[in-house]
Amino acid sequence: MFPRRNDPSEESPGAAAAGAMNDGAPGAARPGIVYLVGAGPGDPGLLTLRGAELLATADVVLHDELVHTALLDRVREGADVRSVGKRGGDRVVKDAKQAEIDAELVALGLAGRSVVRLKGGDPFLFGRGSEEAEALARAGVPFEVVPGVCSPLGATAYAGISLTHRHIASSVMIVSGVTRAGRSFDWSELASVRGTICVLMGMQALDAVVAGLMGPGRRDPATPAAAIQWGTRADQRVVSSRLDELPRRVGEAGIESPAVIVVGAVTGLRDTLRWFDRKPLFGKRVLVTRPRHQARSTSRLVRLRGGEAVELPTIEIHPPPDPARVTEAVRSLSGYHAVVFTSENGVACFFKEFERLGLDARAFGPARLAAIGVGTAAALAARGVRADIVPREFRGEELAEAILADPALAERRAASPRVRVLLARALVAREVLPERLRAAGCEVDVVPVYETRPASAGRREELLRALSAGEIDVVLLTSSSTVDSLCDLLGEGAAARLDRVLLASIGPITTATAEKRGLRVGVTAEVSTTAGLLDALDRHFTALQAAPGSARSG
Known part of the structure; x- marks a missing residue:
């Protein structure tokens, strides 16, 4: 029987998204436009679908220092990736660096490049994205803004702190701990705020922030508060305490920037609502x-x-020492009664030659397809064929038994002793599988389709x-x-x-x-x-x- 081909109507969302990201697709990054994209607070899984689409198709990506490196894996091969981070306390240096970034974005846009400016959090929330947009507008360079999950929302959610609560807080105020001139925020503006307060960029002046929040007519020193460092990441750290004790507790715990300060009764819910740092692998x-x-x-x-x-x-995958054998095996598929794969790498390397020769699933003819486990079977399914034989235990011994017990192959062996098996595998592997098949009377051709090297x-x-x-x-x-x-x-x-x-x-x-x-x-x-x-x-x-x-x- 022919291997079963996957129904195109069952195409996975990931495959559909990959197709949409090809150059020239409706949602792809276009020449001469700068996209200000929010990367989210840290967890790369919080990037928006639109942000992922643009990263996969842009010519140039300029990213902040705090952007998770996994996001850069989404950038298409051949794109120009540049780090333009500017952390530190020297405001003059940072302003000069920002001016360079503005000029670079303008120059790239005017040169007709498609550009993603990947910014931590959200581009328009304390991220100077609006200043970059203004520079682009003045130069006549088209731009688009792709919002991101901002750190006050992401960090608090991952820390188990609900910014609002029907019975506790009905408002949220997000402020910067310092102004553009470097002066402290005027905390008297918050005298009437009774909801939750989130302070960004306040860790370097935490004592002044807490003192300002506890000024006349403002927050009770016993108000619950928290500081969240590296929110949404595996190294997230959270300190909770009374507001007046927060600087001491932060110092004892060694919490530093980047961090979000949260003040309000909602922080008292953390012990009930925390979920991220209770995952078994958290912090590992x-x-x-x-x-x-x-x-x-x-x-x-x-x-x-x-x-x-x-x-x-610790290993690298290389082509096999004798590629001609792979070509010959692929061209001779119709002569085999079973084709066996023992790894995802084997599937990938075999099908590379398969596709080079312009073949499709019909080339397997009536051969039975065997996979050592569900991962290898999934690799086959992704390429349009489904494994007929998958053992319950993913070992060579079990795969040999499953092949020999397969009804179609057993019938073939009963009718004729000549059962031909093609085993596509690594150059060096355990010999138990081909040995057991040969002991049962099968003719086994072991064809290395790749080689692993240190x-x-x-x-x-x-x-x-x-x-x-x-x-x-x-x-x-x-x-x-x-x-x-x-x-x-x-x-x-x-x-x-x-x-x-x-x-x-x-x-x-x-x-x-x-x-x-x-x-x-x-x-x-x-x-x-x-x-x-x-x-x-x-x-x-x-x-x-x-x-x-x-x-x-x-």
């Missing part, structure tokens, strides 16, 4: 060792669980620095090859260096490889997928939090 820095093209999806899953992904691939030696120093500085809490071991490459990269003493962090393995095979290298694995997934691995980590940290004597700070 997770080393993602997968190849770069796979690391992004893993990093996103880590962030959704409250952690911060640190991408440092990451470049230059990555060693980066990895050693991160480990020695305590910047890593968890290391994800997603395959035996990543384990070997990680140990080879660290060299002598690898086990001792990795003994300081939690090692989490995607499955028993990977764990066995790690133990052979002297590593101590703390978590092994029951389901050998990335999601299964992260679920196992969730359970591990949930159990730790539930243990007597454990507590979360904040």
Whole structure:
């Protein structure tokens, strides 16, 4: 039978969005326009759909220093990406830098480039986006504004603080702790405000901010207050106290800029409403060792669980040593009764040649398609075919048994001893799968469609620095090859260096490889997928939090 092709009407939202981002699409960035785009307060998942669309199609991206680096992964290949951050307390220097940014935006717009000015939070809320828009307007350069989730809204929501509440606060005031001239805000303007007050850019003068808020006829010193640093990010930190004690508590906790100060009775709801910092992976820095093209999806899953992904691939994917064999195998698909894939990388590399030859799903003919797990099956489905055979346990032994037990192949084997199997895999892999199939009488052609190699030696120093500085809490071991490459990269003493962090393995095979290298694995997934691995980590940290004597700070 022919492999089942995906129904085009079932196209995923992600695929539809990707199509909309092609150059020339209705929503793509257009030449000679500057887009002032709000990046949100920190969590890259809070970028708007319109912002993502523009990032994927713009010629030039100018971004603030505090923009999450994951957002820059959305920029199209070949685009010009420039950092124009200007943090610091020297107002003269910052004003001069802003003038340079204004001039650069104007020049790029007049040169006919499509430009995204990616700004933290919202462009028009204390972000000088309005000044940039004024400069563009004076020069006659068209511009558009794409609002973003501002830090008072994002940080408070992630901290479990509702800015308004039907029974507590019916208004919100957002103020800057300092004026453009560098003077303190005139707090007497807030004498009649009884709702919630959010203060931005007030941490460097926190004592003066608190004193101003507690001036004559203003806030009671016992008013609940909070300071939220790095709101919406995995390293978010929150300090709650009485208003008059906030400077002392902030100093003790080491809270610094960037932070939002929140004053009002609503902050007293935090213990009930907090959710983000109760996620099992909250605050954990997770080393993602997968190849770069796979690391992004893993990093996103880590962030959704409250952690911060640190991408440092320990292996690289390279073409196979004999590409002609891949070409021959693809052209001979009609002669096989089963085609077997043992990794997502194998699917991607096989189909690269598949597409180069201009083929589609019909080329598989009546062959049965087998995938070692749901991740590999999903990679096939994304390319228009569905796996016929997926074992319950994602191991070579189980895949061999599932292939041999497949009714269509069993019928074929009963009628004729000649059952041909194509195994598309890495150059170096476990031999258990082809050996078991051959032992059952199958003819197996093992065709390497890619080769894994250790990451470049230059990555060693980066990895050693991160480990020695305590910047890593968890290391994800997603395959035996990543384990070997990680140990080879660290060299002598690898086990001792990795003994300081939690090692989490995607499955028993990977764990066995790690133990052979002297590593101590703390978590092994029951389901050998990335999601299964992260679920196992969730359970591990949930159990730790539930243990007597454990507590979360904040």
